Amino acid sequence: MLRFILMRLVKAAIILIAILTLNFFLIHAAPGDPAAVLAGEAGAADAQFIEQLRERFGLDKPLLTQLGIYLGGVLQLDLGYSYRQQMPVADLIFARLPATLLLTLTAFVIALVLGTLAGVLASARVGKWSDTVISTLALLFYATPLFWVALMAVLVFSVFLNWLPGFGYETVGANYTGFRRALDIAQHLILPATTLGLFFMAVYMRMTRASMLEVSQLDFVKTARAKGLKPGIIQRRHIFRNAMLPVVTLAGLQAGQLVGGAVLTETVFAWPGIGRLMFEALAQRDYNLLLGIFFVSAAMVLLFNLITDILYRVVDPRIRVAS
Amino acid sequence: MTEPVLSIENLTIALPEGADRAFAVDGVNLQLFAGEILCIVGESGSGKSMAANAMMGLLPDLVRPVDGRIVYGKVDLLDKTEAELMDLRGRKLAMIFQEPMSALNPLMRVEDQIAEVYEAHRLLSPKTRAARAVELLTEVGIPDPAKAAKAYPFQLSGGQRQRVMIAMALALEPEILIADEPTTALDVTTQAQILKLIRDLQRKRGMAVMFITHDFGVVAEIADRVAVMQLGKIVETGTADAVLDNPQHAYTRKLIAAIPRLAAGQAPVRKEKTPVLEVESLSKTYRTGGGLFSKPRVVEAVKDVSLQLAEGETLGIVGESGSGKSSVGRCLVRLMEPDQGTVRLAGRDMAHLKGERLRAARGSIQMIFQDPYASLNPRAKIGRIIAEGPMAHGVARREAYERAARLLELVGLDVSAIDRYPHEFSGGQRQRVGIARALALEPRVIIADEAVSALDVSIQAQVLDLLADLKERLDLALIFITHDLRVAAQICDRIAVMHRGEFVETGPAHDIFNRPRNAYTRTLIEAIPGREKELATVG
Numbered sequence: 001m002l003r004f005i006l007m008r009l010v011k012a013a014i015i016l017i018a019i020l021t022l023n024f025f026l027i028h029a030a031p032g033d034p035a036a037v038l039a040g041e042a043g044a045a046d047a048q049f050i051e052q053l054r055e056r057f058g059l060d061k062p063l064l065t066q067l068g069i070y071l072g073g074v075l076q077l078d079l080g081y082s083y084r085q086q087m088p089v090a091d092l093i094f095a096r097l098p099a100t101l102l103l104t105l106t107a108f109v110i111a112l113v114l115g116t117l118a119g120v121l122a123s124a125r126v127g128k129w130s131d132t133v134i135s136t137l138a139l140l141f142y143a144t145p146l147f148w149v150a151l152m153a154v155l156v157f158s159v160f161l162n163w164l165p166g167f168g169y170e171t172v173g174a175n176y177t178g179f180r181r182a183l184d185i186a187q188h189l190i191l192p193a194t195t196l197g198l199f200f201m202a203v204y205m206r207m208t209r210a211s212m213l214e215v216s217q218l219d220f221v222k223t224a225r226a227k228g229l230k231p232g233i234i235q236r237r238h239i240f241r242n243a244m245l246p247v248v249t250l251a252g253l254q255a256g257q258l259v260g261g262a263v264l265t266e267t268v269f270a271w272p273g274i275g276r277l278m279f280e281a282l283a284q285r286d287y288n289l290l291l292g293i294f295f296v297s298a299a300m301v302l303l304f305n306l307i308t309d310i311l312y313r314v315v316d317p318r319i320r321v322a323s
Numbered sequence: 324m325t326e327p328v329l330s331i332e333n334l335t336i337a338l339p340e341g342a343d344r345a346f347a348v349d350g351v352n353l354q355l356f357a358g359e360i361l362c363i364v365g366e367s368g369s370g371k372s373m374a375a376n377a378m379m380g381l382l383p384d385l386v387r388p389v390d391g392r393i394v395y396g397k398v399d400l401l402d403k404t405e406a407e408l409m410d411l412r413g414r415k416l417a418m419i420f421q422e423p424m425s426a427l428n429p430l431m432r433v434e435d436q437i438a439e440v441y442e443a444h445r446l447l448s449p450k451t452r453a454a455r456a457v458e459l460l461t462e463v464g465i466p467d468p469a470k471a472a473k474a475y476p477f478q479l480s481g482g483q484r485q486r487v488m489i490a491m492a493l494a495l496e497p498e499i500l501i502a503d504e505p506t507t508a509l510d511v512t513t514q515a516q517i518l519k520l521i522r523d524l525q526r527k528r529g530m531a532v533m534f535i536t537h538d539f540g541v542v543a544e545i546a547d548r549v550a551v552m553q554l555g556k557i558v559e560t561g562t563a564d565a566v567l568d569n570p571q572h573a574y575t576r577k578l579i580a581a582i583p584r585l586a587a588g589q590a591p592v593r594k595e596k597t598p599v600l601e602v603e604s605l606s607k608t609y610r611t612g613g614g615l616f617s618k619p620r621v622v623e624a625v626k627d628v629s630l631q632l633a634e635g636e637t638l639g640i641v642g643e644s645g646s647g648k649s650s651v652g653r654c655l656v657r658l659m660e661p662d663q664g665t666v667r668l669a670g671r672d673m674a675h676l677k678g679e680r681l682r683a684a685r686g687s688i689q690m691i692f693q694d695p696y697a698s699l700n701p702r703a704k705i706g707r708i709i710a711e712g713p714m715a716h717g718v719a720r721r722e723a724y725e726r727a728a729r730l731l732e733l734v735g736l737d738v739s740a741i742d743r744y745p746h747e748f749s750g751g752q753r754q755r756v757g758i759a760r761a762l763a764l765e766p767r768v769i770i771a772d773e774a775v776s777a778l779d780v781s782i783q784a785q786v787l788d789l790l791a792d793l794k795e796r797l798d799l800a801l802i803f804i805t806h807d808l809r810v811a812a813q814i815c816d817r818i819a820v821m822h823r824g825e826f827v828e829t830g831p832a833h834d835i836f837n838r839p840r841n842a843y844t845r846t847l848i849e850a851i852p853g854r855e856k857e858l859a860t861v862g
Contacts, residue, residue: 219425225381227491228443229412237439241430317475318429 001313012302014280019298020074020291024067027287035059037285053083070291079295080288084281089292092277097296099169100273102185103192108196111204112251118201119208120240126213134205142202150195150268157191164190167270192269195261200254207250211243216243245316246288252308257300327354328498328531329378334391336373336382336555347373349555355499355723360532362542362563364578365552366779367467371535374552375501377401378533379418380408395499406586410452412740418468421504423484427476427669433460433487434472440494461491463520481644482513493524500525500532510643510806518544537779539582540809540853543567545651545657551575567856581784583813585836585857596633596748599767599800600655600688603629605664605674606648624650626824627662632768637775637794637801639832641808641847647824648804652770655802656690657681669767681848686716686764693773695753699745705731706741731760751782755789762793772804787814798843808851811834 005106008141035053039046052059058069058212073080079089115138141149142190158166170184216239224234263275281289313320336348355361363371376382378400393400393538393808395415400408410830428436437459438452447455453472454819458758460468463486502521503733506514510683522545525532534545543584546563547783551572559572570576580582605623624647632638642648653659657673666674668688676684693699699708709730728738734755745753754774761769771790775783790816794801805811811818812832819829820841828841838844848854 219420219422223418223420223426223491224383224416224428224439226379226412228408228411229408229439229442232445233443237431238428242428263545277452316430317432318477 001310002265003262004313005306005310006186010305012306015302016298017071018293020071020295021067023291023294024070025063025299027290028066031249033285035256052068070288071171074295079292082286082292084284084286085254089288091229092289093274093292093296096135096274096277098273099271100262100266100275102189103196103265103273106189107200107262107265108251108255110193114197115201115204116208116244118205120212120235122205122209123212123216124235126209126292129207134211138202138205146199147264147268149198150192150265153191153195154268166191169272174305175296192262192265192271196265203250204247208243211246214244235243242249245312248308248311248315249282252304252311255304255308257297302317325356328357329393330393331374331378332392332394334377334393336376336377336386337436338368339385343368344554346370346389346555348377348388351552351555351557352390353550353557355531355533357498357531358525358529360522360534360545362546362549363533363535363552364537364539364549365780366537366552366578367691369552369554371552372503375533375535375726377501377602377852378499378501379412379416379624380405381418381768387710400664400800410444413492413497414444414495414611415497416499416501417495417497418501418503419485419505421507422507423481423488424476426488427484429476431475432472433474433476433479435496437472439485439493444495446788450694451509455494455843459494460487463490463524464489464516479511480513481509482517485509485513485517489517489520489524493528496528498531500530501810502532502534502757504535504537507536507538511808511852512850514541514852515544518852519544538852539567539579539780540851542647543853543856551578579793581781582853583784583787583809585809585812585854587853596635597745599634599801600630600632601665601667601668602655602669603665605629605654605666606708607647607654607659607660608662615835623824625654627663628821629827629828630826632800632802634800635794635798636817637803637815638805638832639805639818640809640821640855641805641811641818642821643806643847646821648821649772650824651821652690652772652802652804654767656770657685658690685838687714687767689764689769691754691757691759691761691764691769691771691774694777695750695757696745696777698703698757699753699760701745701754704741704743705743705748708745708756709741709760711762712760716764726763727759731756731763733793734759738775749782751786752780754778754782754786756794758786758789762797766799769798770802770803770804773862774803775810776805776807783810790814807812808836808847 033050035050038198039050039053051060058066060071070080077090079093081087082089082092085092100128118134118138121132154166157164165188169188170176170181171188174184176184204242221234221238224238233274262273263279264274265271267279274296278290278293280286331351331353333610334344334348334351338345338347346562351370351374353361353374354361363374365371373386377388380400380403382388388401392399400411402765403411407609427433434453434456437456441447441452441455448804455469457472460471465471465483465486469675471479471483471487474489479487498516499715500521505521506517509517510785518541521532521534524530532692536542542563544777549559549561549563549566550557551559551566551574553574559566559570559575560813561571566575567579570579589609605625605628609622610619611622611625626647628651630638632707640651641647650659654661655673657676661674662672668684671684673684673688706727709727710720713723714720717819724741729737733739736752736755736759740748740756745756748756757774774790775786778786787810792803793799801814815832817830817834818835819825819826820835820843822843828835828839835844836848839848
């Protein structure tokens, strides 16, 4: 197992460098010159000033040299400097990362737990009215545009009912500390996390339901019944565990996108996360910041892929023992 | 006469609306006695499995018994509640199934799956359950039972998995064992071992066994009594000897007549003909897995195989699963690239043709596949399925469809089939379409890969007759790949026995069956179910 993880980490590093290189060239292939944008915003768009900016940021060097300098920096965990924001990229990202991870992970857990539970329930009552209700609700949340559900949630729970705060990460100016602050953040988290979670829940629900129904038709379930086992045990031990395999795959794929996948939600709820940072960086041609965000999100994808594969080996002995 | 352990009285099971008949099981009466093996024989769809599932209370949701009784211990099982049935299942009535691959939970260790039987009936402590599992595995003859107990199903072979299933079924010493085609998915040598195991255990424990099978060879090996089922009804019952030697009902006679006989006659005298296909030193090695850091798994599927096939000749390639026989076929038609060797078809080396020239040459060697359901595109009409090949080789559409119509007649189907879809046909009819499709390109050589293995015995006999007839009329050269030695005995002129990628013995069919020289060939032939009985009757 340790050897497997080590090998995968080495592979991941190689892939990460490849992704960075590709991103680097893609960004530079896009039209727009960061020096021109900066100069334009400074109100002095004359050629000499732009040239100065270029020289200062190393943008006058050949592209390959720039790439070399950048990759060299990354290897030392230096993601470069955002000229636009006048701050190291790493500082910018890590200031925003916790908020995004908090939001997306909470939403992910909500989606996974509720979705799987709903799927199991629906499959156990297939064709009955409760199955129809669950399936329809799930489809409704999936089919409705996320931002609309988010806006309605704010309208109902924040504006009309005034139960929960409708925007932001914490109460501005309250300066809470310790437990009081955690509670404040949690309250702010409920609406965005639930909105985002309900959207993804539908996918897990449908996947779990279909998978449970499929597995329940397999021969070994009949064997289990022929042993005289109780339906509950058959459901849990034989059907559920086997039905979870595709769900794990799906969850792994989705977990990787947690970093960049919440732009809309972050925008509606004014959540100070990475999604919004990325959007701003794109608009401003902030090369280093963009690359940095791509780097972190790519690293996340690889990390979650690795976790999925490890998890897969834990649940499925065929993969564990065969290799 | 003693009381039966279980008796089925006038059992009638209704099928959901829209099925091909109203009742899956139609007024069946059966008695099962202690210490006997009762074989229920029938073709697919005869209702034999339904009857067995009804005994266990394991019928599919949409299928319900509507009449009759299943009396066990003086009570009607059909009246029992699910909870009462649960108590009986595994404890009094146990069941084993056809597919040992899928009948075990892939995510659970063998010992846990056996222990579950005790757990379900709240017997023994967890520790003793594990110990019992090893004892049971020992009893069913699994090599290294302690290790097998800790294994996952995928780590065991098909035969070993079926032994695990049997161990599981025997855990609580049930009075009745229901075995639903338990050897059908197994290789012939493994089948012989499992049949012997079931027979031995049944004698040792005095169990009543209800053994469901489609194979009269198996019946001859194992049955005390036989019940023959057709379309939900029992048409004949009797002792095994009586039914096999002196069948009364026309359907039974038809079924028994359809069984391919082992080559007992003389080898036909053949005229010398020019070889149309010459294969020399064919090799194919599979490499699976393996990546940046790991070594690939290497399997030598075909090792240095050479063969010659003359016009109008049928060569059988027989072997067990994994012997490499299908790989040979696939290399010959170039569905797969051979690693080494030459495949000369009418003097031209097929093995190394590429691109357009390979495409042009493909017409002269065609394949018939095993699964008549999966090998025809369900979205294409029969006409297109047959005409597509010739059209791809430049035949005009009209002419190709005319040829398709002629071929349909040739294989014994109505011309109107041209405008219908595959799902409108039975398995046997589909296989005829598959044959017509292979013939459409007027090939010199046809490779039939387990072409009749998925068919019921009576349909199988018809398709074999058709192939023999076509071979005669069109002077076709045929390579017949099969695991079934009886089928090979019936249709092949010469036979090559394949084992672990190699031809271990090649010769005229008659010699292979009557004077096998190789030890493995002998094992294979001795394992054919019903062989001793047949030899005894032929004398």
